[in-house]
Amino acid sequence: MTATSAVSVRGLTKTYPGVRALDGVDLDVLPGEVHVLLGENGAGKSTLVKMLSGAVQPDSGSIAIDGHPVVLATPHAAQHAGISTVHQELSLVPDLTVAQNLFLGQELVHSGTPFLDEDAMNRRASELLAALGLQLNPNLPVRRLSLAVRQVVEIVRALSRLPRVLILDEPTSSLSEQETSELFTRVRQITAEGVGVIYISHRLEELEQIADRVTVMRDGRIVSHGLPASTPLPELVRLMVGREVGEEFPPRRTTHGDALLKVRNITIPGSVDDVSFDVHAGEVLGIFGLVGAGRTELLRGLFGLDRASGTIELEGHRLDGGTPARSLARGLALVPEDRHAWGLVLPMNIQQNISLSALDQCTSGGVLRRSRVAALGGRFMAAMSIKAPSGTTAVGTLSGGNQQKVVIARTLAAGSRVLLLDEPTRGVDIGAKIEIYELVAALASEGKAVVVVSSELPEVVGLSDRILVMRQGHISAEFSSASVSPEALLNAALTHEKGAA
Template structure:
């Protein structure tokens, strides 16, 4: 093993865990050495989060052993894991926006004068600056953390882990909301931490990152340990086969769609302070990719088409000018919108699969404003079957589904309106590789039926793999519209960074 000479920091052996008699982990092994980045991969629902929650004391294992530096441990909670040098940087960052950088850094462990209990603010600010400087970052410790970019907020979390003297840092989807520049900074920091002997558990669905930054990979499937490999000795296809138990073939399914007549035309679209006077068109059966760096205005543009914060411009569907002053107008004109943040904006997490699917479709399943249960059941059955939503039943609460199945529910509720145009904002974010492939197939099926898809994505391989044409946006302006044949990653980045 590549890290044989390095110290074994964590070893988990034969871990078992069940919830309500349902086995979620069965005989799972995992280890991490000092100075290595170890990828933990698997489809959503494979057991990755559960394993890490056992390591950090959030969950208690049913069987198995956990060793920290060779000593058997049994953490009763996260605080004990933290004291043993294990820190977690969650996908949903634990930053409190209205508190300062320094206040966030020392939250829950403030430095105080022993006798009076008065806060040692000056010392906390100095230490905050020191920890951030170790990462090559200079931020005023008095700035409210909410004013910083997500990337910088993440650096505060890493600095916090360093301040805890963490020997192991668990990073859960650390680049999900970062710009390209912030990802490069993060990778530089990860390499620095490696050099200092820190072990990093790296959980991500982005294959390109795994091959760039990781040393080893462990794969779980359906709660079982599939294997651990050196990154230098595996190919993408090997990892996919380990994750899903089969070859997935091409990552992006071939598109054989006949592009039809003009379906959507946008003229002079404007949102004050974000973009102005944008014009483009899209055709029946076409997938238009929208690419650009974070903050370029991609989401704001598709929101305006859906009637959110639109200040000016004309929208035509099938050659007819439509009035779009609200999402209600957009839906009435056959436009659906799968939002970027499925948990906050796309789903009502406490409601069932059935309730979420019928939300925008109540008029279709009602007779004289009364829901027809038979029509509703057939409607939900059809969508669950069409989209292969893995669920224990229509009444299963949506928040208990895997990320991929949650995303299918969001897509499903819009399919119910029989959309002419479907906007997909980051349709595969936080979704495993198997579910991604299923979503791509759904997109292809829709375009075969003549649906026009506008897809915003931060993943350039996805943009290139699925789009017929690509609109590139920089600071609220369209800098290029490229055909699939014209486009490559370098060209898109050139236009995304302001090239003309």
């Protein structure tokens, strides 16, 4: 290699109980390149990132920055060495303001004094946010922000540290296309200044926009290093998954049963505006829309997480004004968008998490039977290829995508008749995506009703029987997915202002 690598890794190895997370990994990232890391859920991507950011120590191996060996014993040491990281799990402090988060550990003070200069930090924060297209009051506590906005703030923070190496671990998982393209523009500006970027994403369509070279990992090893970005996608997928993966969606269902869920005039001030629809037994109903259209808020309102006016009827029982516990008891379940907000109990193991909403299936004579918990957990671990040493592994140690699979498994295991899935394939690899599609189809065939919110156009079209489009809180169109065109869907999702532009 002619140029000195911005970061160079040799023989990195890390073993956890029962898992070799990294096995002799070598990687070179050149100054000014965007180096994409691909790999299935649990392949070891985030483990590598954590070592480069000083959060986890390798068992063996070495790291060099600009040709100089470094020991990254702490996150602070990594920052000092010029490595700035956006982790897969967001790390902002919810009770601090946006500005406080941005300057955490490097606060601005009135010159010559130890006193914080709040005005200067707020001003600078606004500038930094604006550079990524975000008009946001820097005085807001992070707790009040949506997942997407938090993700942008996190990215802004990493960029503001003027890194030598920038690491982005699934930075766009919650971002809209617009926000993603603004991020890519910023990434290109900093690579032009010679910064090396490591970029991780399961959104394979992003590759052609952002990648210079691609490295593929599988089971803790590098299977192919520094491939050109022009490498055909099917080839990359085959390297990732170790087999051919078809892009087939399961066949659609053409006949449906009775309406299981009837939703009338649901309104949530500021986000959902007079929404009504039915979902039938055996039907998959897709809800498409841009980020901010009110889809997540609608599902949360239906499930009883947020207050909503209007009526919700499930098989003749009124659910409106209820709580999540009552919804679950009546047969309505939700896979939330943000699995960490309330999706998982991290110290508990996989089987226990999966059976949390299905305890009635796991008791006999009023006693919880461990064997039933194990059997139920085992069934879903297999069906969804959850990668872990065993069913008694704590979910907190799983990779991000495998945690997402556990959230989905738990909801499915509850045996609910109506399922609300909010971005169910976010953060899961392409092989697991197809398994989730098959599960959804199987549930519909069993006579359940499934509502899927997705921002991915091919997914909504491929998975649904019928599609509702939301725009600015209301339903702007309805399509049968057998006959819809992507253009028609997008048009219905765009706001009038943008549509006219």
